[in-house]
Amino acid sequence: MMKNKIVFILGICIALIAVCSFSLAAPIHEVIMQGDIEKIKQVLDEGADINAKDMEHDEDSPLHIAVEGGALDIIKYLIDKGAQVDAKNKYGVTPLHMAALKGQLGMVKYLVENGAEVNLEDRVHKGTSLHAAVFSGNLKLVGYLISKGAQINIQDRYGKIPLHIAVEEAHPDIARYLIDWGADVNIKDQNNETPLFVAIHSCRSPFELFTYLIDKGADIEARDEMGSTPLHIAAGEGRMDILKHLITKGAEIEVKENSGRTPLHIAAETNQTKIVKYLVEKGAKLDVKTNDGRTPVDLAGEGNWEVIIKYLISKGAQADTASLSEDLDISIYDAAIIGDIKKVKELLQGGALINQRGDEQEGTPLHAAASGGNIEVISYLIEKGAELEALDKYGKTPLHVAAEKGNLQAVVYLKDKGAKINVVSEGYYEGSPLHAAVHENHLSVVEYLVTEGAELEARDKFEKTPLYIAAEEGYLEIVQYLTEKGADINAKSDSGLMPTNIAIQNMYSAIAEYLLSKGGKIEDEASKDECVDCEKKIQR
Template sequence: MDPLAIISGTITIVESILSTYNTIRHLQGLPKAFEEVGQNLPLAKETLQLARRQLKRANPDEPEKRAIEPVIRGCQQKVEALNDILKKIENSKDQEGDAQHWSTLAGFYHRVVVPMGKAYRVENLMGDIMDKLKALAIHQMFKAATQGQIEKLEKAIKELSEVEPSLPDSEFEIGGGNVNQNISDQGRGFVSKGGYVDNTMGNKFSAAKDMNFEATSTPLRFEEIQHEMFQISRMAPGAGTWLVESPEFIEWRDGKLQKLWYYGIAGVGKTVLASIIINHLHTRYSANTDVACIYVYFDYRKHQTQSLADIFSSLLVQLLRGGNYVANEIQEVYETWGVTHLHPGLEEYLKMLKSQAKRFQKVYMIVDALDECCGDTKKNTMNSFLRACQELPENVYMLFTSRPGLNSRLVKPDREFEITANAIDIKSYLNKSIESHPNLRAIIETGLKTDIAFRCRTFLLAHLHMEFLASKLTLGAFEHGLTQLSSTPNEVYDAALERITGQNEDRRQLAIRVITWIVFAERALTVTELIHALAIQDAASQIESSKRVIPKASATSETEWALTSACAGIVVGVVENDTGFLRLAHGSAEEYLRNGQSILFQDSQSTLAETCLHCLTNVPTKYSQVTADDFSQDYPFFRYAATYWGKHLSLKVKGSTYKLAWEFLADKRLLNRSVRAIDDSKICQERDVSGMHVAAYFGLVHLVRKAMGFRKRLDINARTQRNETPLHWAAAYRQREFLEFLVIQDADLNATNVDNRTPLHIAMMNEDTMSVSLLLATKRVNLELPDSQGYTPLTRAAFQGQLSMVEKLLKAGAAVDAHDKDDWTALRWAAQKGYKMIARLLINHGASIEPPSSDNWTLLRWAATYNRGDVITLLSEMRVDMNATDADGLTALRWAVSHDQAMTTWLLIQARADINKRDKKWVTPLHAVAERCHQSNSSNHILWLLLENHANVNAQTKNHGLTPLHMAASGGNDSAVWLLLEKGADPSKLDVNSRTALHCAVGSDNLRVAQLLIWRASGLVNAFDHEKRTVLHYAASQGNRSIVEMLLNSGADIDAQDGSGQTPLSLAVSQSHEDVAVCLIRSGANLDMPCKKKRPVVYLDKLAASMGNAVIVNAIRQARAE
């Protein structure tokens, strides 16, 4: 839209805000923020008028218009938002019986603003408006006209930022965030730093909210894997160069191939090569913000955490870090999360990823180890992932790595290539390895290096062979070792285990324990944690016999080298974020050890669980007073033990381990100390935790049943500090077997925590269908208990869009019209969130479509406002009254029209909605759309739709007598005016002030509309209003020379006098409109007519002299001389 039209429309809205503000300004107790807004509205209007006038004079070209349009439009959007909020307050005031005190409206204002966020508080909206106006005022196009406004605007911005907030902060309110605007224009732009908005203006626009999007998701730490793998690649200097210089890779990188697939056997270095590719792309395009590189590292060991939603959220977070733009879809999801704190689903993440990817010129996506993506037939994860990849935009270029055997039809690559271990890379790796082993360096000759390289067909074999050969101390032993090198990884693992078992007893046991922890630990242990765990294992027998405390980490003597050397090359050390870890040399080693070496790792879970329990029960009591950092330094294994002991116990363990576990659970002091160390942000804050709570957390049904067999005392309804029972914890952590056990034991199903939530609430919020079914099946659950936010289980399920939950609750007898504290029913939440199936289900179960509420919400009104045609159709089929009105007399059709919903308007007309139904002010839908036609193109479509269906084109409003033509003429939309005239609008119709549509057009500086009206009704040019003012008076008063000239050419009476005796010329002179005054003088205006009828009589010469305008005085003298 043209910037001039936007400014004119914005001025009209500001005038409406001024009018609305005047109706609430006298309220007692009105927050000072509102008063501050009211004081600044005239300044906003004045600045906009100056900008409009200057824009007309400047007549900018298209690039200049594009440069300023975003800020002008942004200003308009903020003005519309402010107008909308104040209008709602005004309506609420009327509904409250003309309320006199703010306290009666404060709750309503809170409900309106809090869901939208701090940015929609009236003072913040006004601050944004002033920031944008300041940005306009200092632009070179406007600076001459608006220079005097800058200081005023800066003062207003400062005062608005310092005023007491109109609302106290709320934890449910979305943070306003700083908005950075950037529009580049080859040096013609400007920069404004004011308040909390930075504007840079030119041709390119972006808006990025200061959002912590990672809080809305659980992104996976692929960056750590990338760092680790690339560090490994440095073990072979120059590795991967052959790949990034290969023709197929360059074709893919340059955009000639969409998908590239590399496959190779285990150990050839696919993952390391993926990290080299990622680093290559990052380095090559580091300075190009239009190119992004994102990546996924699949790992079969992490299927539980690598859900598709988490994978795509991780890709999205990487993409957001790579650019300054944030797509609208992402901002909307972030704002929704700020209110609901519900994580988006897979479909939402994929939609956001696609939207954000389109903002880049090119996005590279590297997917490593695709074959390790979960192939679960129920979830069909790999197929789902690849289908989602197919939906990504064409500017996303994908590269996959995998083992052979994957069906290429799933990937659908443009090219596929087999990766084999590159001889040069292997030789480089061997040279580096030999350099790092002094004994090898001393005995290996060049020829032997070549022999080793020949035998090492993969990097995995190279590493394992080097570890084997490094144990040879003489040349003879080394050469003999060369003859024993194995040709497959499994043969190498067999040989390594032989070397491990052939060591002395201490080193053999050390190696087995190290490998046990690495293979069976629930997460990777740091070197420090592992060494401390081994020390606790060593001390376990002494602890049991003498009740000694466990050793500190500083008392241990093992080193990383001692651990890795004992493991014969199967274990390697890596560094991630400056922290050392031990891991298996390759993923295939874990599979080999788990599946083929069960004899070596008998009772491994018992060993790990007991080590954890010894750690938790034998830390000195004095450590309850030391700092967390000191404690972690002395007992680094304690956090792992607290977090995972129950996980190890829940697997297959021996009987004595259960005894140790129950002794721990029975000691509340020890238990609560360990709970504070659990790596769970919620649990670690809890206090007064019982053994049953922790058993529920880990799902330790077998342990509790054993305790019952020994007649141990169990409190199944014990309460924590947050008033939660074990049943709450079982529901929260999806321990369904334990939940069922508690139900059978007659646990209190309706116990409420500090948030007034029952276990049913918790299970539903977790979307745990099976647990909900278990609870409902008891028929002992109270379905109508509201939580602290007023949600019953049914309203909560509708709010979260859980169709199956809603079905279960309705079947169980939940009250269909139960409402929350804001009077929102389940149907209202389903409608608001767009859950069509849930809404239909609730309606079919008898939900009221007009539930009682403080804001008179109805389903029909909502559907009309938010373009929900499906709901309109459903209600029409139910024969709902389409002409029902709200407190202001507005129908659904009126709401649809006012919100530019063309399709909904058409559906309502088809449903026989009354097209000419008037509200209490006699405003019809046609009036409403005519008033909005200058704001959006869709309004023109709606206007045509109403006129085609016989809307009364000459209907007049009650108080002002305005026709739709009056309103369209004020807005300045010549298309709308033309359409109204074609459909029979009478241009001579007068409002209560005897104004025609031409008066409205000229009064709003709308030249084209004025021309159109005169062309259709030339006699209007000298029509006058109730003050005897003609349209020429209006144009002269506005200072619009173009319209003045057009009116004179159309036969306007140049010397017409209004009721006070003023002519167009005297008005122009009195308001110092030089251009207009000179134009009228030169066009022959009578210079000797008195300027007003009342005495004393004032003539033009004296009026011009009193104004001190030399240009006008000289023009009069020159005209008289001529």
């Protein structure tokens, strides 16, 4: 999926990059790059071809180069003098494609008002200006193009409609807008994936967008090219919130993909311990076989996922392979992570050390329980003397782990039992639990921690605040929440960049525009040049 995304914009981006070098460009192209309108007038008066193609650089026209430069006055002058508004370079990219990808609403309006065709496809990837506008994250631009006749359900070479892109790029406002205007929530791309599949694959796409797609009629039993349903994908990628919602909505738990694997097979094969446990609790069959005769425990055995092997066998799965029946003594760490309270009690009574980190374990049993999210196990371990501030091998406390995993109930319970909310880990990131929750896009945990007094300006090893990380990772809702709660939107990391800078560099235009509207600053020229539809805001 990421590959398709990169390939889609490659044709446009090559054109944008190429115009940055003009040593071999024709005089008209060179003076436009320099941005001197008087020199442009002079060269044209001397007979330069206003539609000349730069044969050294992707056959860009002067208008292409003017759009990349971002000077609307030059664009207006060239069009007034007869520049072809829909000129195509060798990739079939028009000036409108370029302006839309850059999120330049004013520029797009002028081009369309002067005859630019909104539904032209580029030659290589068959993307339209609407596809490009959705990539930019500019909702107003998307709305404008639709008002001018942009086709909402047009597919690019990869079968993606703009809605696929909005979901993948985590632009929920644009996705909702497209659906309201008729986007087909069940249209499939070349991988046979609907936007619902894309929402599951994209770690940045918010859970609320996933549920919105279902509310708008997305088929929860749709099949991709491998025969997988959304439940298979959620199981394999560890998306517990999505998996639970799908099952609540009636998704078939024993459904098989083309090779005969059920969601339980997928979860066991990919070492998704929590998913395995949840599916078993929901009645998933333990010994169902794939087309080639393998059970979930067989697949877990192939990956040497001992915790899952032990759990499945403890629940009655049959281990046909001799190697799986050997040395299956479950450790207290394993029991804690899978939430087996009976086994935890048995092992503690048998002498297991409650605060010792084993050679192969990442942390103490309480770390494991925090990761698994089982409140009964967490409560029992604390009652028996588990250290709340014990550190795992990464320097994280159980509260860090619970926050990182998005286990809100565990976070609340640990905090209520006295866990330090602003403790800084001693590992690679040296961050707080709030940093951990932000890193993994767990908005509900972020909200709770902030409400309970988490420091908004806490710094990790790289001097990044939680807001900086949210901007860097593309988590718009968290950026908005932290900003509303008073986080410093101009706090610099050790690289000297501020949240707005990093949002621009990572092409999160919706975040960049939001931060600018709230007073975000841009100090380095590179970010100013890259800013999407931000020139007027920067000047304020």
